[in-house]
Amino acid sequence: MSDEDDQVTCAECGFENPLEAERCQNCGADLPAAFAENLLAQVPGQEPFINKARITPAQQVHLRLLGEMLAVEGQALLLGISPRRAGYTTLRIGTSLVLFLVLLFSLLANKPVFTHPSLTSEALEARQLVYALTPGAPVLFVVDYQPGFSGEMTRLGQGVLAHILAQRAYPVFLSTHPTGPAQAEVFITDLGINTGIAYLTPDQYLNLGYLPGGPSGLLSFSQAPQQVMPLTADGNSAWQDPPLQTIQSLSDFSLVLVMTEDPDTARTWIEQAGPQLQGKPLMLLLSAQAEPSLRPYLESGSGQVQGMVSGVSGGVAYQDSAVFTLQSDTSGITWSAYSLGLWVGAILLLLAGLYGVFRLVREQENELSRGDKP
């Protein structure tokens, strides 16, 4: 818009047009009011209402850019079909086949090739926390992992849960995932099969079920567990019997244990539940994929996380170090096959990386040799 109230400047050619003009009288381009009207007409459900808008030249340019973006947004982009890479399918199938055969061989051979790992310092601290539990001590056991990770998480958590039950503490299961309550039941049933003990609810454990609401729900539960989760997963009253009668807040639990594969879920527990714990320990049972993101909470010395067991290796080491026995390889994965799989994967990655470097060097040499030719 020009300084004069009765003229409008064309953003394309700078010609001064009368205010009522919809198009530039010099170059024919849309003037701001008409342009904004056209733009709005492209938005479904919007009635054009701008008329004779006072828009600066800079705003006119922004409007034009926005218009171009909107116009492109509605267009289907034609994706260039990349040429089929020769041998790509063969390479994919071949790699998978190598991995499958190695794992199959290891599982069928069923001979220990790799020695079990030893306990890490953080897993040692976790074990000390469980050893400190007294009979009847309530332990909040959060089962917050996706079903797809049950292979790793079962192997990781069974030793810890068996240890908690061996201490005669009282695990209370909770989940912020809808599938969590069922997984908790499967988890403890599998443990019962492995230990030869049938664990019964509500005598030896309790399943509170699904906690909705994300971070807000978690914060509410931390402050008033009895009000937020009045019933168990199977619809019974949750807090009437000992040892849960005295629980008024999260800090009344002797230990809070979060088992997850998702760093964000663990972070939410640390952030929302941590301040309510008032010195009571928070322990993490983590998938190997979540561990690097959450290690700072343990190692910073802030006391937010006081024990951590991670990955299959952590679970195996914890199981080996405990005083109880599990028939460990009757269900779940075997340590040797897992280790072998990791080694094979690492070797394949290394070979692929070396091949990539070799190919890059060769291409550069070819380019150089082409450049030398006249």
Add this chain to the structure above:
Amino acid sequence: MTWSSFSSADQVGMVIGFLLTLSVFSYLLRDNVLFRLVIHIFIGVATAYVAVVILYNVVWPQLLLPLGSGDPGTILLVIIPLLLSILLLARAFPRLSSAGSPPLAFLVGVGAAVAIGGAITGTIVPQVLAAINAGVTQTTFPGATRNWMDAVNWGVILLGTLATLAYFHFSARLRNPGQTPSRAAWIEEIAGVGKLFIAITLGAIFAGVYAAAMAALVERMDAMVQFLQALLAK
């Protein structure tokens, strides 16, 4: 274990698990109808299960039971979320969708406030304080910690933090007309170091993801081997 030692339910579960796992593995050859069938089954079953859990674990005990309690105070407390829920359902109908805005705004507002508050008090402040404390211990009180490895560790953390922050510093200045705007040379140098730290971090996360995926693969293969062994055992 032999096949007959399993219960009928276990046998059905094992057969279904075996077939579904094979169907998922068939994706290695190419995208096919079996793989898509499994994906559809998974999404359908998961959605139905979640619906049942929410009805049984949330709607029934936390909404319907209190409504039927007969206690006016409890009923009053439940009526507010009930009304908000009904308004939220209006989002499904275009003509009434504006009625769903207040509960949606409430949900987003409360959720964001709780999440941001938690992130500040639960992550940013404790982590910054811990980093500062580690540095103060190393520099101000040299007698307190004589472990040189801790000092090196703290130095690496400090360098990594600063360099990574520099990498995400995207302000650029147009230094010469006609040229592309660019960052200051010293920021570019530090950002290069930050890139290295980011690459190492992503590498560590990738290794973890690979380990978790390997655990899932071995567990599935173990289940298949056990199934076949049970089937073939006399």
